Amino acid sequence: MESIPLPSSSSSCLLISSSYSISGRPSSTNFYPHRRLRKGQALSVSCDYSCFERLVNILRMYYGGANNRCSTLLFFYGFVEIRDVSYRPPGTKINLLSQVNLSIPEKSFGLIFGRSGSGKTTLLQLLAGLSKPTSGSIYVQRYSDDGEKIKSPELLQPERVGIVFQFPERYFVADTVLDEVTFGWPRQKGGLQLREILALRLQKAITSVGLTGISLDKDPHSLSGGYKRRLALAIQLVQTPDLLILDEPLAGLDWKARADVAKLLKHLKKELTLLVVSHDLKELASLVDQSWRMEMGGVLKREPLPI
Numbered sequence: 001m002e003s004i005p006l007p008s009s010s011s012s013c014l015l016i017s018s019s020y021s022i023s024g025r026p027s028s029t030n031f032y033p034h035r036r037l038r039k040g041q042a043l044s045v046s047c048d049y050s051c052f053e054r055l056v057n058i059l060r061m062y063y064g065g066a067n068n069r070c071s072t073l074l075f076f077y078g079f080v081e082i083r084d085v086s087y088r089p090p091g092t093k094i095n096l097l098s099q100v101n102l103s104i105p106e107k108s109f110g111l112i113f114g115r116s117g118s119g120k121t122t123l124l125q126l127l128a129g130l131s132k133p134t135s136g137s138i139y140v141q142r143y144s145d146d147g148e149k150i151k152s153p154e155l156l157q158p159e160r161v162g163i164v165f166q167f168p169e170r171y172f173v174a175d176t177v178l179d180e181v182t183f184g185w186p187r188q189k190g191g192l193q194l195r196e197i198l199a200l201r202l203q204k205a206i207t208s209v210g211l212t213g214i215s216l217d218k219d220p221h222s223l224s225g226g227y228k229r230r231l232a233l234a235i236q237l238v239q240t241p242d243l244l245i246l247d248e249p250l251a252g253l254d255w256k257a258r259a260d261v262a263k264l265l266k267h268l269k270k271e272l273t274l275l276v277v278s279h280d281l282k283e284l285a286s287l288v289d290q291s292w293r294m295e296m297g298g299v300l301k302r303e304p305l306p307i
């Protein structure tokens with residue numbers, strides 16, 4: 001981990017939390033290029049890999065000056081790693097996945113494509129913790145910016161993973177949008193703090209998927225196809241996952257809804273790691289940072305999109 005010592009009188013720090021996002025909390029009014037920050041307001045800047053280095057240099061210049069208020073500038077980034085994972089359903093002799101390796105950086109967009117029946121959904125189910133690998137492991141590893149591993153790998157906790165299945169609207173169970181999003185939340189009255197946290201999470205999820213114009217009393221089944229997908233995303237986002245996996249997010253939508261969902265995914269990529277299985281390569285191509293082909297027999301190969 002790189003740490004740049006800055007004046008000891010400083011009381012706030014700027015933290016680079018991954019190779020793609022930068023966040024900080026100024027202790028007093030501060031200027032960030034083109035932006036004034038109020039006391040206590042968090043700064044979050046996202047960029048794709050190509051602009052990361054430039055952004056870091058700007059931050060070094062800006063926060064490295066004599067009047068800066070940062071005590072440290074830390075660089076580290078995390079990867080979700082799948083190592084040598086094989087999967088054979090219990091009671092069978094067929095390997096559906098064979099020595100799969102995959103590494104996806106935080107806050108990036110990975111896409112897995114490949115023929116029907118090759119094992120893509122099976123891999124997503126392992127990532128979501130719905131089944132366990134027969135061998136191999138799935139974990140989160142943090143690295144410093146010089147590529148050194150920081151502490152031991154952490155197991156990828158299923159509660160930190162959101163999964164949106166193919167045609168998620170088929171699994172809607174509630175009569176209102178609000179009940180659908182908050183399904184499974186504690187029904188007893190929690191403390192004020194818990195209720196505030198839940199209300200904030202709800203508001204953030206609804207806003208980030210663009211459902212603010214929709215009444216929370218509306219029947220989820222009466223929404224348009226695109227809005228049903230937004231709702232399915234909100235249901236997952238409200239759990240604040242680190243990794244969101246999506247199985248065929250554009251399937252069955254008309255062209256307008258497909259374009260809307262693709263735009264929404266582009267927006268979500270700034271906030272969390274997305275791993276998507278899709279046959280809709282052209283529509284998602286502009287979002288993709290890394291792609292893999294799943295070959296029959298569950299063999300995964302890193303490969304550019306064939307378009």
Ligand SMILES: Nc1ncnc2c1ncn2[C@@H]1O[C@H](COP(=O)(O)OP(=O)(O)OP(=O)(O)O)[C@@H](O)[C@H]1O
Pocket residue numbers: 089092096114115116117118119120121122123294
């Ligand atoms: N529990 C199971 N027992 C035996 N075979 C299974 C089991 N689950 C899935 N399969 C088989 O594993 C193969 C891979 O299925 P999977 O759904 O992962 O493929 P996929 O690449 O996602 O396909 P598609 O693109 O059509 O969704 C298929 O041949 C499927 O029939």
